[in-house]
Amino acid sequence: MKNIAILTSGGDSPGMNAGIRAVVRKAIYHGVNVYGIRYGYAGLLNRDIEQLHVGSVGDIIHRGGTMLNTARCEEFKERSGQEKAVEVLEEFGIEGLVVIGGDGSFQGAQKLTELGYPTIGVPGTIDNDIPFTDYTIGFDTALNTVIEAIDKIRDTATSHERTYIIETMGRDAGDIALWSGLADGAETILIPEVPQEIDEVVDRLRRGHERGKKHSIIVLAEGVASGPEMAQRIKDTTGDDNRVTVLGHIQRGGSPTAYDRVLASRLGAAAVEMLLDGEQGKMVGIQNNEVCSEWIKTALAQEHTIDHSMYQLSRELSI
Template identity: 70%
Template structure:
């Protein structure tokens, strides 16, 4: 194990740079050369590969985004593209690859490993939807960004006595909506893992209004419903002045929290340890604050589950 490639793929998330830094410095510590691949699998197919020295990853642990950039790549989904990627890795003298990203990225990592090229996955996505780990790199930062935004919206909701519908990201996972809704005392939380009842939502709003409640916050996960359409129906059925805020890509940016920096460093270092010990085709994660790993294929077959106890608690506390 003399040369390690690193790439980031899929949507960016805060903490990716911390993970890159950990891989590079762990590699150098063990006399292994680290190589960065720009623009994910697309850069791999275009041979956009360059060496990474210890100074190249200095002063990046606090920066959001990814210094290696990221991009989608349709060509890599083809058999020819996948074989080309392996060929480029071998021609560049790479012995193994660390892929930092989400479930889509790990499908690519699994393909490379199946083609005989040792690959390890590090989960980094704000969606927190990778099975086999309690948290993914970037989720905590995105969550705190959402909470800060909701706190500010609540101030104006109180001032104008309005109902606010806030749409958050998460694709098909409701973690961002559930955690932020519980943390900010939202009256209603819509997540894709649980069916919602519009009649119940309206009932909650009217009940609160009758007891003197002047404003309400509703959190909608993008995979559950359109915040805009949901807000329109709320106003039509209740007559309450309703505003909608779609937080969008602001949730992806920002300096990573201490939790995400530490998580990224621990996961990426473990990825390097696996490769140094001759293991590949693994996905690292954290369960009960312990760093673990599992076969990538096993992880991809597992569905993402929401914490149903947290969901029930959010309903009980929002009476």
Template identity: 70%
Template sequence: MKRIGVLTSGGDSPGMNAAIRAVVRKGIYHDLEVYGIYNGYAGLISGNIKKLELGSVGDIIHRGGTMLHSARCLEFKTPEGQQKGIEQLKKFGIEGLVVIGGDGSFQGAKKLSEQGYPTIGVPGTIDNDIPGTDFTIGFDTALNTIIDAIDKIRDTATSHERTYIIEVMGRDAGDLALWAGLADGAETILIPEEDHKMDQVVQKLQRGHERGKKHSIIIVAEGCGSGVDVAKEIERLSDFETRVTVLGHIQRGGSPTAFDRVLASRLGAQAVELLLEGKAGRTVGIENNKLVDYDITEVLSRKHSIDKQMYKLSQELSI
């Protein structure tokens, strides 16, 4: 193998640049030519591909977002779109591909692998919803962004004696809400993996009020409902005054934490090593601080799950 490519797809996450840097420099270290594919699978189809040098990835390890940019591409979901992408890879002589992204990006990588094109998936998403790895690139940074926001909101919640509902990202995964809620001592955490009843949420608020508690923080994962709807339901069932903060895309930006930079560097380099070993259709990950890799079809067939013990602990500590 003499030439490999790298692309980022789907939602950006802090640390993607560190992963790109690792792929490029690890590749060059092993005498490979590395090509950057810009704007994800859309750029692959259109041939927006450029050779990257050592200096191309200088001064990016600390930057959020992705220097290769990203885009969602419906055309690549079709056999015709996939064939166009493969034709571009052949045109540039690219013999292996590293795809950095989440579930949708991995679906595209799986299609390429099924057609005999060597592809390795690197999990990059703030949702932390990819099986086969304890952590995905960007999760830790997004988590710390949320915690910083909650700390500030708690100051004003204390001053005004109100109930604050904070809606966080996570789509169908509650990891961000669960970890942030436990780290910041939230009174209630609502996540899509666990059922909840609003009357029980209100009862907990009332118990706290009766013992002299002046404010409360409720974390809502976007996958289980709108923060605004939760606030309306609380006010319908009680006399509590609520305020809602939707953190939105602020969670996806910012300089990556040290953890995400190191994780991205390790996973990006591991992806290159797998290609050099002749492996394809794999995803890389980290489990118990050890690098692992799995068949991409197996990973996509598994369902992400939260840490049940952690959720139980959050309930026990928020009585």
């Protein structure tokens, strides 16, 4: 294998650039040419491809986002689009592909594998919702961004003696809300994996008030409800005033943490090694701080789960 390519797809996440850098330099170290595909699968179909060199990925390890850009692509979801993608890759003489992204990106990688094209997936998403890896690239950075925001919101919540609802991202996964809520001592954490009735939320607020607590922090995963919707439900039940902060896409930006830079470097390099060893249709991940791999098809068939012991701990510590 003398020519490989890399693309980033779906939502961007801090650390993707570190992953790109690792793929490019690891491949060049082994005498393999590397091509960068801009704008994900859309750029692949549009032939937006250029060769990358050692200097192409200089001074990017500390930057958020992705130097290759990213985009959604409806055309690639169709069989004809996938076949066209393979034709383009073969046209450029590219023999293997590394895809950095989330589950949608992995689905695309699996489709290419089914067409006989060697593809390796690297989990890059702030949601941390890819099975068979303890962490995805970008999760740690997003988590620290949320924690910093909650720290500041708690200051004003204390000053005004109000309940504040902080809505986090994560799609259908509650990892960001759970980890940030536990780290920041939130009184209530609402995640899609553990349904709670509004009466239970209100009861916790009332118990806090009865023991003299003047303010509360509720961390809400977007997969449960929107912040304004939850605020209205609480107000309708209690009559108490509250405030909402929707953190939104601020969670995707910023310089990646040391952990995300190292994780992306390890996973990107491992992806190259797998391609050169003739592997395909697999994802690379991290388990117990050891790099591991699994079939993408197997990973996509599993449901994302949370650490329920962490959730229970958060409830015990927020009494």
